Structures are given as structure tokens and as C-alpha cells.
Amino acid sequence: MNTRNYADIVLRVGVAFAFLYPPFAAISDPYSWIGYFPPFVQGIVPDLVLLHGFGIIGVALALWILSGWKVFYPALAATAMLVLIVVLNGAQFDIVFRDLSIAAGTLALALFHARDSMRDT
Numbered sequence: 001m002n003t004r005n006y007a008d009i010v011l012r013v014g015v016a017f018a019f020l021y022p023p024f025a026a027i028s029d030p031y032s033w034i035g036y037f038p039p040f041v042q043g044i045v046p047d048l049v050l051l052h053g054f055g056i057i058g059v060a061l062a063l064w065i066l067s068g069w070k071v072f073y074p075a076l077a078a079t080a081m082l083v084l085i086v087v088l089n090g091a092q093f094d095i096v097f098r099d100l101s102i103a104a105g106t107l108a109l110a111l112f113h114a115r116d117s118m119r120d121t
Contacts, residue, residue, distance in 0.1 A: 004112075011109050012065050015078065018102045019062035023055025036096070038088045057081075065109065072117035075109035082106060 026033040034047045041050065061081075064074040082103035089096045 008112055011105055015102065015105050015109060016062040016066045019058040019078065023058050026051050026055055036089060070117055072110050072113040075106045075113065078106040079103050079110060
């Protein structure tokens with residue numbers, strides 16, 4: 001296995017952890033997490049449905065990224081999700097600023113796998 005393969009695995013595991021932790025933490029303490037949804041989204045559906053629905057999306061992205069199958073697509077979706085989290089939570093930038101670093105990792109994953117996705121089509 002070459003260095004690129006190791007780097008790919010490390011990035012995929014790190015990104016997956018960032019997407020797996022919040023949904024599981026939200027199970028034990030949901031009201032610590034619901035505040036990260038912008039007010040205009042809250043109230044459309046019940047808070048717990050919103051929180052756990054978003055968590056399901058995060059788990060699905062994490063598992064897809066971990067699988068190594070067509071990583072370009074979930075990595076790009078994860079990048080968009082993370083950037084939106086930061087943009088929509090500008091008032092909490094002292095907390096969500098780390099999401100930009102994770103977004104850089106997901107974008108790097110997408111770029112790593114861009115050639116693979118073009119070859120598969």
C-alpha cells in the first residue's frame with residue numbers, strides 16, 4: 001500500500017468520525033444539538049425529527065465514505081453540508097469554525113476521488 005492509500009484511509013476515517021459522533025451524541029443529549037439548526041428551520045418539523053433525520057443523513061454519508069465506493073459524491077455532499085453549517089451559524093462561529101477544517105478534508109477526499117468518479121461514468 002502506498003502513501004496515497006494510507007492518506008485516503010486516514011482522511012476517510014477522520015471525516016467519518018466527524019459525521020458519526022454528532023448523531024450518536026444527540027441520542028443521549030438532543031437539546032445540546034438542536035440549537036445548531038437555524039431558527040428558520042426549527043419548527044418546520046418537530047425538533048427531534050429534524051435532529052435525528054439530519055443525523056441519519058450524517059451516518060449515511062459517513063458509512064458511504066468509509067465504504068470507499070465512489071467517495072467523490074458523498075465527500076462533495078459532506079463539503080457542502082459543512083460549509084452550510086458554518087454559513088447558517090455565523091453567530092456561533094467560535095464553535096463551528098472547525099467545520100471549515102473538516103470541509104477542507106472532505107474536499108480533499110473529493111479531489112482524491114474525482115478521477116475515479118469520472119472514469120466510472
